[in-house]
Amino acid sequence: MSKDIRIKKGLDIRLVGEAEKTISEAPRSRTITIRPSDFHLITPKMVVKEGATLQAGDVIFYSKSQEEIKFVSPVAGTITEIKRGARRVITDIVIEADYAGATRDFGALGASASAEAVKARLLEGGVWPFIKQRPYDVVANPTVTPKAIFISGLNTGPLAADLDFVLAGKEAHLQAAVSALATLTSGGVHVSIGASSSIFSGLKDVVTHTVKGPHPAGNVGTLINKTSPINKGETVWTIAAQDLAIIGELLLTGKFSAQRVISVSGSSIKAPKYYKTMIGAEVSTFAYAAGVEGDNNRFISGNVLTGSKVSPEGALGFYATEFVAIPEGDDYEFFGWNKPVFDKISPSRALTFSWMQPNKKYDLDTNTNGEHRAFVVTGNYEEVFPLDIYPMQILKACMVEDLDEMEALGMYEVAPEDFALTEFMCVSKQPHQEIIRKGLDVMYKEIG
Known part of the structure; x- marks a missing residue:
């Protein structure tokens, strides 16, 4: 359908x-590095020490608050260093890779496995961290049943990887993953695809949504907002397309492939x-x-x-x-703000001309082309923000930590990536993604 x-x-x-x-x-990379900071709000509890020898798939650490969520080694090898930062927070776990080493075998899981068996295998096999939840955009809580699961099969971002090309030949893995995940929710597995044929089009046990339009049409947040907005007390799960293939490979072969x-x-x-x-x-x-x-x-x-x-x-x-x-954009143009601009992208027509060449490709650097300042009301955010949410108002609510206003404005269904385009467009040079991330953290701490 x-x-x-x-x-x-x-x-x-x-x-x-x-x-x-x-x-x-x-x-081949000599070392593999795992950073606990990639797993937002997860406090790691190490189960191995420096010098420990690992198989691929062996547990390195688990979540201190939810011990069933385990994080495994991508490769066989030896832990050569556990780096720590301020207050002895673990920042990096460095593994010297041994590509000839063994891989832990969890055993294949049949297609008729129960929801409990599927969840247990995902947790045991170390692929659970690939499943994120909204609200809060963190690793999913395995004790909560989601109302639906969402996957983006369409990448519309700048320089985006072509998912159909990347996942070619992985159809069996994708099918195994979506069929297993469908047992964990009553709301179905929803996948966004483009107008042309997609690798996801032939999968069973999914609801496909053909998405058309400019970026961020391919964001999973856009799919959620247009199909099943999240209300207070509801939870949905999201999974990236490549991570879905890793989950499927674990289920079919019993081995974690990184x-x-x-x-x-x-x-x-x-x-x-x-x-x-x-x-x-x-x-x-x-x-x-x-x-x-x-x-x-x-x-x-x-x-x-x-x-x-x-x-x-x-x-x-x-x-x-x-x-x-x-x-790097660490150089500045003299009077760059006061002359016609032909080599930058802007939806504005004031001294900019990118709107005349919609298919032109640009060579941009990291220069913000201006300094940080207070919010300027221009209406630019609304032009590039397709969600049924007021972007500037929710950003301001996050900055002043107004929980009631954040709830009312739809904070439960957003993630930092949903504001990447408004940040790119911001004439005030405000860090939108950072503001949203901090707002979500405040909500998680105060509301949970």
Whole structure:
């Protein structure tokens, strides 16, 4: 069954450096790094120490508040370092990889398995952290039954990875995952797809929604808002498409596979394309294999709008399926605010001309083109924000921690990524995603 969703509000940001549709094997990463900070509001409780030898799939730590949520090793190897920050908070767990090492076998799970058996296997096998919940955009609470599960099978962001290309050949894994997840909710598994044929179109046990329109049409938040808005007391789960394939592989083979196909793109990459690598792999293994131009670049683990800055010696994030390199914007144009602009994107027609060339690709850097200031009411947010929510009002409610207003404005169904485009458009240079994240944390602490 398919249902159509069409949005008009949004903005397609076309950037130079889109990944060519070829896949190469990235050089093997010597170390794999797991950062507990990737799992928001999770306090890790270590079960192994430095020097411990692991199989792929062995438990490294679990959630202190919910011990059934386990986090496993992506590879076999030896823990060489557990880095700590302020107040001895664990920041990095570094594993020296042994690719010839063994992989823990949890056993295949049959298609007729009960909901309890499915949930137990997902928790035991270490794939539960791939399941996130809204409200709060955190790792899902396994004791709560969601009213529905949502998956985005359409990536509309700038330099986005082509999910149909990345997941080609993974149909059996996807089917196993959605069939198992369908037993965990009475509201069904909902998937957004594009107008053209999708790898998700032929799956059973799903409700597909054909989504049309500019970015953020492909965001899972857009799908939720247009099909099943979240009210107080309700919970939904969300899963990324590549993570869904990992879940399916565990169910079919009994083994946790941390392999990813990531897009390596951006105007600073000489030969942008796709690479097979591992969760937590060293950035240098694929970044320099693709070639990096210039010596003053921003490396981003994840999407260019929502990802995290990493150093050349850093590691790919747990949830990242993209890697982007673009020039650092640490130079400024003299009188740049007072002359016609031809090389930047803007929905405004005041001294800007990108609206005349909607298909042009731009070579943008990280410069914010202005300084931080108080909110300026321009109406730009509403032009690119398709959710039935007032973006500026909810941002202000988060800043003053007005819980009643946050509830009334629809805070339960948003995540920071839903505000990435308004942040890009913001003439006030306000950190929208950070504001929403802090607002969600306040709600989680006060309301739970």
